[in-house]
Amino acid sequence: MMKLPTAITLCEVGLRDGLQNEATILNTQSKITLTKEMIAAGLTVIELGSFMNPKAVPQMADTDALFFHFSEVKNVELRALVANKKGVERAVNCGCRKIKLNVSASLGHNLANINMTPEESIARFAESVELAEKSGIEVSGSISMPFGSPWEGSISLDAIQSIIDAYLKVGVREISLSDASGMAVPNQVYTMCKHLQERYSDVKWWLHFHNTRGMAMANILAGMQAGITHFDSSLGGLGGCPFVPGAAGNVASEDVIHMLDEMNISTGIDLVQIISSAKKLQDWVGHETDSYVLKAGRSKDLIK
């Protein structure tokens, strides 16, 4: 028997990482509709948006409005991506109770983006974490490109660990490894996850895979075999690769849930409802997205 967890928690990132890569700006009411549907379907972690400059990321301009709308929701973790203290102030103001910080494990990438080393970036996070904690907001962190970067190619374990250490130093103990460049491969995912879980036994790990080169599902399998139980996915496979125009996006939520259902690994999520929401989202963005189950249906549906 393959050694696998019996239950997995998914975080839906379609409304953030997915829509951020779309030309279409979905209106707030549509986002509310999808979020309600996803909560009804059983999702317990949803990334609603980000508190960035609306001029830079217009797709996320209504993140505050979404958090205001859902401020009474219980038992569902609604989170937002935050870049700095100004973002935390917005989070405090609109009732967001969980934020995610981000830094790249790739020195070249982080320097190109904000002219800081990863450690300098995280040192700046201290004030964000402080304000968040004072305001009762939980903080998680993500690390981009631990599995490979367009700048350096492979990333050393030392570079990754120094970022994890920096996160721990500012009090962040929930960390996501994000393969936004789609360069991760299964044996690497397995080895790295095994190692990091042993070295940092009190960290809660998430994995975030893009299906850029078709390996996301295999990487999720490898992550589960290494004992990881928290994964990001995106409704309809919405998203893209910031470095490859036209490439596939995040792994599709319905594809992941379908595989887990068929493997008898529990997610607590109703796949039929998710497929219906994913179709709606695909209609709204106005083009086909990288989803298999939306095209082929569930294996179950095929049975006469």
Add this chain to the structure above:
Amino acid sequence: MMKLPTAITLCEVGLRDGLQNEATILNTQSKITLTKEMIAAGLTVIELGSFMNPKAVPQMADTDALFFHFSEVKNVELRALVANKKGVERAVNCGCRKIKLNVSASLGHNLANINMTPEESIARFAESVELAEKSGIEVSGSISMPFGSPWEGSISLDAIQSIIDAYLKVGVREISLSDASGMAVPNQVYTMCKHLQERYSDVKWWLHFHNTRGMAMANILAGMQAGITHFDSSLGGLGGCPFVPGAAGNVASEDVIHMLDEMNISTGIDLVQIISSAKKLQDWVGHETDSYVLKAGRSKDLIK
């Protein structure tokens, strides 16, 4: 470390299972060009076509001509799918030296197709095997839908084993498990492959996955972890699902080779040449196919 083989052999099925699902009939010269390129790229097993009734499968009408053309090729296994003795006679005549028989593990499927039980089908293979062996043609067999069928849903291990036993009885010791309905999931693939390899230690196993529900790469990973070292794949991801119009086809050769390259698992195949051939094939069939690496390029290509 994840337990994995160090080397994998791929069989290219684009010219058969891929083209068979295409409206475009590729001309013989184009097939010859692609085959030459694939041999030059390092492929050592290629399914050139099938000896079926050309009226039923017009895309494969020139299979004899292809085998005539390549009759002098050494060190590359060129094989064809064969349905009956008539097909073997064609194989003998055109110099084909390796054939593959096929039967479904799904009783409903086999009855619907040819109104015979799987065991009755294989009993009929005896005359084909006899003629082939007398003519120095090697015979392999494939089993459709061992991982699930649109007719019965799950297929019992007993049903699969009775087919394997029937194959062994007529002297076929090389067997492919073919997930043409795209219903296989990784933990099932792992468990079944482990079991079958233990029970039938002298069988040479192949796995054939379609990416219908996005799980082909994860299934290949699971197969490798179970010790399987022979997999089918299709240039450009050409093909389809016979039961789901518009669904994704066979797993793309370039996606599989890319993943194996990046995992340091040897295939002996030059990925750059394969990408070039896959692009050519995509141009010739005139539409995008389900290939990731054709869209995104290799991970290596991304590195600045």
